[in-house]
Every structure is written in structure tokens, then in C-alpha cells.
Amino acid sequence: MHGFLSYLNAHFHALRLEFWGLFIGGIGSGIIYAMVAIGYTMVYGVLRLINFAHSEIFMTGAFAGYFTLNYLIGSSSPTGFSSILLIIVGILAGGITGSFFAVVLERVAYRPLRIRKAPKIAYLISAIGASYFLLNLAAKEFGRIGRGIAQPYQNHTVFTIFGAPVEMYNIIIFVAAGIMLIIVDRLVSKTKLGRSIRSVAQDSETASLMGVDIDRTIAMTFVIGGFLGGAAGFLYALNVGVLYSMGFTPALKAFTAAVLGGIGNLRGAVIGGLILGVTESFTVVFFSGAYTDVVAFAILVLVLMFRPTGILGELIGRSA
Amino acid sequence: MNLPFIKKFSTKALIILISSELAAVVTGPPGNGDTPWVGFHDSITQKASFFGLFVTGRWALFYAIGIISYLAVHFFKKLNSNNSAMDSLRSQYSSVAKNKYFKLAAVLVIGVLAILLPTVITDPFWREAMVSQIAVFVLLALGLNVVVGFAGLLDLGFVAFYAVGAYATAWCTGALPMPPIFGSHVNPFFAIPIAIILAMVAGVILGIPTLRLRGDYLAIVTLGFGEIITLFANNLTGITGGAQGTKQVPHFSLHIGPLKYIWGLDPVPYYYLVIGFVILFIFIFYSLEHSRVGRAWTAIREDEVAAESLGINPLKYKVMAFAIGAASAGFAGVMTAAQSNFLTPATFTLALSINILVLVIFGGMGSIFGVVFGAIVIQTITMYLIHTPPAGYQPPDLYIYIGALLVIMMIFRPGGLFPARRRQRADVATSSLENSNG
Amino acid sequence: MANLFEVSNITLRFGGVVSLSNVSLYQKRGEILAVIGPNGAGKTSLFNSLTGVYQPQEGSITFNPKEGEPISIIGKKPHVISHTGVARTFQASRMFNALTTFENVKIGAESHKGIGAIGAILRGPATRKDEKYSDARTWDLLDFVGLRAKANYIASSLSYGERRRLEIARGLATNPEVLLLDEPAAGTNPSEKLELTDLIRKVRDQMGVSILLIEHDMKLVMSLAERLYVLNFGSVIAEGTPDEIRANQNVVDAYLGTTTAEGAN
Numbered sequence A: 001m002h003g004f005l006s007y008l009n010a011h012f013h014a015l016r017l018e019f020w021g022l023f024i025g026g027i028g029s030g031i032i033y034a035m036v037a038i039g040y041t042m043v044y045g046v047l048r049l050i051n052f053a054h055s056e057i058f059m060t061g062a063f064a065g066y067f068t069l070n071y072l073i074g075s076s077s078p079t080g081f082s083s084i085l086l087i088i089v090g091i092l093a094g095g096i097t098g099s100f101f102a103v104v105l106e107r108v109a110y111r112p113l114r115i116r117k118a119p120k121i122a123y124l125i126s127a128i129g130a131s132y133f134l135l136n137l138a139a140k141e142f143g144r145i146g147r148g149i150a151q152p153y154q155n156h157t158v159f160t161i162f163g164a165p166v167e168m169y170n171i172i173i174f175v176a177a178g179i180m181l182i183i184v185d186r187l188v189s190k191t192k193l194g195r196s197i198r199s200v201a202q203d204s205e206t207a208s209l210m211g212v213d214i215d216r217t218i219a220m221t222f223v224i225g226g227f228l229g230g231a232a233g234f235l236y237a238l239n240v241g242v243l244y245s246m247g248f249t250p251a252l253k254a255f256t257a258a259v260l261g262g263i264g265n266l267r268g269a270v271i272g273g274l275i276l277g278v279t280e281s282f283t284v285v286f287f288s289g290a291y292t293d294v295v296a297f298a299i300l301v302l303v304l305m306f307r308p309t310g311i312l313g314e315l316i317g318r319s320a
Numbered sequence B: 001m002n003l004p005f006i007k008k009f010s011t012k013a014l015i016i017l018i019s020s021e022l023a024a025v026v027t028g029p030p031g032n033g034d035t036p037w038v039g040f041h042d043s044i045t046q047k048a049s050f051f052g053l054f055v056t057g058r059w060a061l062f063y064a065i066g067i068i069s070y071l072a073v074h075f076f077k078k079l080n081s082n083n084s085a086m087d088s089l090r091s092q093y094s095s096v097a098k099n100k101y102f103k104l105a106a107v108l109v110i111g112v113l114a115i116l117l118p119t120v121i122t123d124p125f126w127r128e129a130m131v132s133q134i135a136v137f138v139l140l141a142l143g144l145n146v147v148v149g150f151a152g153l154l155d156l157g158f159v160a161f162y163a164v165g166a167y168a169t170a171w172c173t174g175a176l177p178m179p180p181i182f183g184s185h186v187n188p189f190f191a192i193p194i195a196i197i198l199a200m201v202a203g204v205i206l207g208i209p210t211l212r213l214r215g216d217y218l219a220i221v222t223l224g225f226g227e228i229i230t231l232f233a234n235n236l237t238g239i240t241g242g243a244q245g246t247k248q249v250p251h252f253s254l255h256i257g258p259l260k261y262i263w264g265l266d267p268v269p270y271y272y273l274v275i276g277f278v279i280l281f282i283f284i285f286y287s288l289e290h291s292r293v294g295r296a297w298t299a300i301r302e303d304e305v306a307a308e309s310l311g312i313n314p315l316k317y318k319v320m321a322f323a324i325g326a327a328s329a330g331f332a333g334v335m336t337a338a339q340s341n342f343l344t345p346a347t348f349t350l351a352l353s354i355n356i357l358v359l360v361i362f363g364g365m366g367s368i369f370g371v372v373f374g375a376i377v378i379q380t381i382t383m384y385l386i387h388t389p390p391a392g393y394q395p396p397d398l399y400i401y402i403g404a405l406l407v408i409m410m411i412f413r414p415g416g417l418f419p420a421r422r423r424q425r426a427d428v429a430t431s432s433l434e435n436s437n438g
Numbered sequence C: 001m002a003n004l005f006e007v008s009n010i011t012l013r014f015g016g017v018v019s020l021s022n023v024s025l026y027q028k029r030g031e032i033l034a035v036i037g038p039n040g041a042g043k044t045s046l047f048n049s050l051t052g053v054y055q056p057q058e059g060s061i062t063f064n065p066k067e068g069e070p071i072s073i074i075g076k077k078p079h080v081i082s083h084t085g086v087a088r089t090f091q092a093s094r095m096f097n098a099l100t101t102f103e104n105v106k107i108g109a110e111s112h113k114g115i116g117a118i119g120a121i122l123r124g125p126a127t128r129k130d131e132k133y134s135d136a137r138t139w140d141l142l143d144f145v146g147l148r149a150k151a152n153y154i155a156s157s158l159s160y161g162e163r164r165r166l167e168i169a170r171g172l173a174t175n176p177e178v179l180l181l182d183e184p185a186a187g188t189n190p191s192e193k194l195e196l197t198d199l200i201r202k203v204r205d206q207m208g209v210s211i212l213l214i215e216h217d218m219k220l221v222m223s224l225a226e227r228l229y230v231l232n233f234g235s236v237i238a239e240g241t242p243d244e245i246r247a248n249q250n251v252v253d254a255y256l257g258t259t260t261a262e263g264a265n
């Protein structure tokens, strides 16, 4: 008993010491989860379907950014304005590739089933198949070893908060992801496209009666979700590099974030992502590295069991 | 030739063109992470002989095959719809198939063939594969079929039950760092009931919390559980032996009175043992399918709210499907442990779960015959590819094909090659309803 | 004797939407009771509350079976409520489309027995006797609703009227004391409506099963029901015999006026 208490004490002490460092790291990964989570949540909204292949959208975006930057940067070490430009180019490369694959995925793996009004299990199987196909094709074409990405900026500590360093990388993802999240939020809440997406999410039959083009709306949903997913893949890769199987774990966590925030709920996904990122970051103090992934998963199971509607609640909640 | 056909044909031709380029890439030489396009470029420019006539890009070969089969299917369909003789032939065939004696005879013939198989197959590779890669996978597919096919629950962590069966065997026989169950180790033979029961218990324990969840959540949670089991098997070195794997698991042996028999390195005795259990499990699953339990599973799968309103407790039946499906996976685990003598967590991956899923989907979810057929065919092809790989084939490429196969089946033949009677009817019925509406 | 159903002050909300507000009603044993009201009034929500599909946030529902103690419905799962003797049909009929007519009804007939996995595998005499009994009961019910000829048809190939009758047979197979029918005549043609009216009356008269009915077809309701409740915006606005309801100005304003207009075109 005493041993356990001193164990906890020591760990809480460590937690206090590293609090801000962990917090900043957690926000950084959390905002990436948030970007991916939006893809899950939007697709869920319009199709009532978990897009299992979203992890591979993330991966393709990361590879696109990786190849683009490696090509552009070569062995130079860019700074200043060219850094910013390169990052924007990387985000566009990742995002556009993500959108492309998301749309192809929708056309090939989902739309034929939607036309046939297939049962849900068929969608899930098709999604898993597509995911598996892309994953292993990437392994074949790009190799099975991880690779670092050419850095478009010089990483250094920009300033400190309560003694914790805030690095260039943290600032980059924060700004980039923040801007994209705000744009998407505006897009969905203010534009005509956003209105169609919301009306399809609420009731696709009524929406189509009111003249909304369902096919196009669903495709656009994949475009937006795919862009965020692919761009997130690139930002993630800036830090850890690329690997064909890199999508699995972040995507599972992003899915957890989407459920945590209330699936179908855009802002919920962002909040869920940030909460998950920070929580996970703190648990590193208590568990050895191998088990940190279990923490996110345990959160997923607990949320699903005790509060399946998430923190903010599902926006569109009719089931029976 | 009419215009609509040409229009339709040209879009199809484009789709087939894209597909054949993709097929060329999938089957072509691999690339690398430094030069992204080399794999694609090499695959598409790679030359092949065009049916021995001339040499052209390999994709052209795929293209030709695609176009020819599209036309064949198209005209066959046309012929078929104009020709009622075909229909009467089919109905005759189905009335034959319905005949109890015909079915019984078919089963007997297959049984005899299965028994005689080891006398035909003498190649050591195939003798080994027959047991560890085919028969064991038939068992796994049969088990997953109960869960996915009968009860309609997408379990992506099915391999967990297989792992429980295998590790339970290692535990009973003293091959784990953890002391064996009854203090001293036992012959794997006696591990069979223990492993099956533990796998079933694992099904119940995993099922009670997860089976309350909606279908898509269930899929992702079971996937996570499957991963976690591997993670624990890798990291709990003191219990499982960790990533290094277990100690030596002994072979089966039987000592009852004067009867003495040891299953050694020869796969054939294992083969007969597995076949015995395959038959047993088929019998059990068939009986369940055609009982109150099977009907309740179908009811829940078709409409859970309606089933509940009739007094069926969905959670109970779903947990039961998990436990019963886990039983055959548990036995498969015993076989793997005892025959290969050695276990590592690297065997029990998500990839394996998906591999088992594809066997079920390909043959026909819910159809016992289909699933057995699917498992045999796909595993035989897999083994063939390993045994005599065609030029450029690497074993992990298999997963690309599996992924593609899942999507293709869902698009073109969701019921599998041999759709289950109950599923097929639903498909036919809904499509005919839609036609009458539209 | 106590009333069959005793519903007092139930309120059911979905987020901001109130589908039932402070609803109280009762059903006498053996009664054919109807609930009417405009679209979205909360009729189906009431059924779902009575059968455990929805859980009202406030109020109580008591069910008094013929034998045994009164049962509080709220908080119970749908399958448990089914075991106490409440059966229902659905507004959009919910068949098991992969199964035949016969199997659909048989599921109802056998769902109240234990699970019987072991029995199913071994097929002992007890299991076979059970099967025989369920089969016989299924045939009886198919005769009762007039679907014997369609026994081996796939459920989804039946016409609307036949599906409605199948759903009634399936519900009756669970051996209920009360049958809840949610718009049984929706989508049926006039002659099917007549048959259905007879069938519902027959269920009550010959089987002694009480009927709780939701229906928009006023002719059918008024000829069948002995007493009615009128719901509007989640509240009961009137209760009485068909004649009383017809004469009630509130009801005419809120509902009947519009349905007669609908009926005209």
C-alpha cells in the first residue's frame, strides 16, 4: 500500500514538473487528431457510416507531402519566407491527395453499395477492404521502412511557457491546423454547400425532395474530410516521418476523438481531439510507452459504453 | 449495334482500362520510397507476350482479358434473359439440390475425398499446408461465420480467440513462463477442452460489454481488442514469453490402457484429427443454424427492434454467437500450438483477422458450405503463391489482393460465391421490390 | 378488476423535443382502445414507451397481467416486456425479410422458451416436442389470419395487407394479453381494410386479446374502437366513445377537420 502511494506520489511529482511540456505536446497531437476526426464525423453525418479507410487517406496525404518536399528541398535548408511557402505547398499536396483518394474511395467502394441500398455490414466490409488495399499497395510501392521527411524549416525553441519550451513545430501545426479548422467551420455553417451537407445529415430523403443533389453533397463531404485528413497526415509526418502503416494508430485515436465529442458533431470533434491529445500526453507519465495506445482505446470503449452520444451529443440522433 | 450499348460500352471500357492499369501496378515489380514513380512506371511499361502473338505492355493483356470477359458476361446475360430454357434448367438443378438424398450423397463424396486426400498429396509442403494453413483456416472460417454470417456481427478481432486457444494450450502444457494450470503440465490432448472453454469464456467476456454497441462501433472496438491482445502478448513477457514466443509445446499423444499413439512431425495424423473436428463443428453449427437459435440470430440480424419486441434478448444471443464462434477458433489454436510446437504473438495479427474474414465473405456469409469452400480455395491459392511464386510476386502482396477482393465482392456479389439460402432470399426480394417501385 | 394498462403522467423528451407531455390513460381488460391524432402527435412514441423501446423521463406505466403482480413497465427492456404479455406491430412493417412467412411466425411462437443451444445440437425428445408444438401453433395462427397458403413465401414478397396480417400473427404467437397495432391499415386497399377490421375484432373476441390501436382511417377506428384517446402535440386532448369524440369541438378543430378534408381527396 505504502509502495503504491509513493509510486503515485513520485509520478504526480513528475507530472507537476512536466505539466506544461506535456500540455503543449498534447495540444499538438490533439489538433491533428481533431483534423482527422472531422473527416470521420462529416462522413458519419451524411452516410451514417464509419469511414474505415480514413486512416489511409491520412497516409496518402503524408506520402504526398513527403515526396513533394523531398523534391523541392533536396539538400538545401530553407528558412524564413521559403519555409512558410514550403509548408503551404506541403499542406496543399497532402490535402489535395487526400481529397482525391477520398473521392475515389467514395465512388468505388461506397457509391455502388449506396445505390443498391446495401446493409451496413456491407459498407463496413467494403471500407475495410479498401483500406487494406491502399495500405498494402503503399507498402509495395514505397517500401516497408519508415523515412524522415526533408525539413522545410529550422526547428528551435521559440519561447517558453512556465519553463516549457514551445518549438517551431508546435507553432506551425497550431497555426496551420487552426486556420484550416476555422475555414471548415465557416464552410459548413455559412455556405450553401454547408447547408446542403447539414440537410443531408439531418434527413437525406427530405433533402433530396428539396432539391439537394445528394451524390454531389456526399462527394463534397469526402473532399473536405479528405483534405483535412491528408493535410493532417503531412503535418504529422513533419514530425515523425512516413511509413505505409502510419495511419492506423492516429486514425483510431481520431475516431475516438470523434466519438468523444459526439459523432456527427463538428466542433465536438475538435474538442474531443484536444481532450484526447492532452489526456494521452499526461498518461505517458504513468504508463510505459507501449501502453499509451491502450489508454486512448480504453477511453473509446468507456465512452461508447457509458456515454455513446459523446460530450456535446450527436447532432443528428434518430435511430428508431 | 445500338447507340446506348456503345455509350455504355465505352464508359465500361474506360473503367476496365483504369482497372487493368491498376492490376498491372498491383502485380508488377515493387517500388521504393526514394523515387515514388518507379514502381508504377516499371509496372506499366513492363512487357508481356500477348497470348503468344506479339509482345506488348502487360496492362494490355489485362485489358484484353477485361474487355473479353465484360462482353462475355454481357451477352451471356442477354441470352439468359431471352432464354427460358436456362431458367427451367436452373430450377431443375435447384430441385435436385434440394433433394435430401442428393445433399447427403454430396456430403459423403466430399467426406471420402477428404479422407483419401493424404494418399494423393505426398509433397511435404502441401502435406504441411493442408493441416496448418487449410484445415485450421476452415475451422477459423467456420467460427467467424457464426458471428458474421449467422448473427451479422462484424468482428475484426476474431484472431483473439484463436490466440486464446493457442496460448491456453501452451499454458496447459507448461510452455509458458507462467506455471501451468494444474501445477504440472498435461498432454495437449487434454488441453483441447480447456482451450475451447477458455476461448468461449473470452468470447463471453469480450462480448458482454461490446455487443451492446451498434454494429459499426462493434467493428472498431473488436479491432482494437484484437490489437490489444497482441500488445499484451508481446509485452507481458513474464506470462506469455513476450515477443520471443513460447517454449516448446509438446506434440499430441494418447495413452489409454493399451492404446498408445504419438502425433509426431508427420502432418497426416494431425490432418485426420482436424478433419474429425471440422466435421464435428460443421454438425454443431448446422444444427444451430436450423434451430430456434439460428432463427433468433437471423431475426436479430434482420431487424433487432422487431426481434426484441417478440421477446428475443439480443444481447444473450449475440454473446452466444461470440462464444460459439470462439469455440472452433479455440480448437484451431490448439492445433496450431501442438503442431507447430511454438507460438509468437506475431502470428495473431489484425492481418490474420482480415484474412479469415475474406474466407467467409468469398464463400458466402452464413453458408456453411460456402465458407468451407471459400476457405479451401483461398488458402490453397495463397499457399500456391507461396510455394511457386509467379515472377515479381512477394508474399505481402497477398494483402493487396485480399483488400481488393473484399471490395469487389461487396460491389458485385455481396452474398459470396454460394450465398446462404436465407441471405439470398432477402437480396432477391429487396431487389424485386425496388424494381416494382421504380 | 384492475385495468390492463395504467399510464400516469408520462413525459418523454428528445433533447428539446417533447413527444409526450404529461400523458395519462388507461385500458380496460378486453377493450378495443384506439389512440388517434395528427402526424407527430406522439402516438408511436406512446407505443414505444409502453413496449420499452423509449424510456419516458417522468411518470409511471403499470401493466396488470391476468395472473401475478402488477408490473412496472418503465425501465424494463423490450424483450422482458414482451414476456409479460405485451405484443405489438410497427408503423412501417418490420418483417424478417430473409425468412419465410412461416418462420416469421414461428420465431414469435418459440421466443419465450429458453435458449436451448444444447438441445438444438442434440435434438433430444424435449426439443423435438417443443418444435412440434411451435409448428402446430404457427399453423394455427397462419390459418387464423388466412396466410396458410403463403406459408413458404419470403416475407418481403407479401402484399401490404398480407404483411400486416403476418405481423399480427407473429405478435399473437407470443401469446400476449394485449396487442398494440400501429396503423395496421396504412397502405392497404379498401377490401383489405374490411378484412383487417374483421380480423382485429376476431382477435379480441376469439382469443380474448385486448387491442390498443393507432389508426388514421376514421371509418375503421370509429367502427372498431370502443373508446378513444386523442393526442395532439404530445398531450391528451380528449377521451371518450366514438360518438363523444365526433361531437367534441376540440377534436374536430385539431384533427378530425383535417382528416375529413384529406379523406375527400
Ligand SMILES: Nc1ncnc2c1ncn2[C@@H]1O[C@H](COP(=O)(O)OP(=O)(O)OP(=O)(O)O)[C@@H](O)[C@H]1O
Binding pocket: A317, A318, A319, A320, C014, C017, C018, C019, C037, C038, C039, C040, C041, C042, C043, C044, C045, C046, C091
Ligand atoms: N427517436 C426520436 N428522436 C427524436 N425525436 C423523436 C424520436 N421519436 C419521436 N420523436 C419526435 O416525437 C414527436 C412524436 O413522434 P411520433 O412518431 O410519436 O408521432 P406519431 O403520432 O406516431 O406520428 P405519425 O402519425 O406520423 O406516425 C415528433 O415530433 C418526432 O419528431
Ligand SMILES: [Mg+2]
Binding pocket: C043, C044, C045, C091
Ligand atoms: Mg406514428
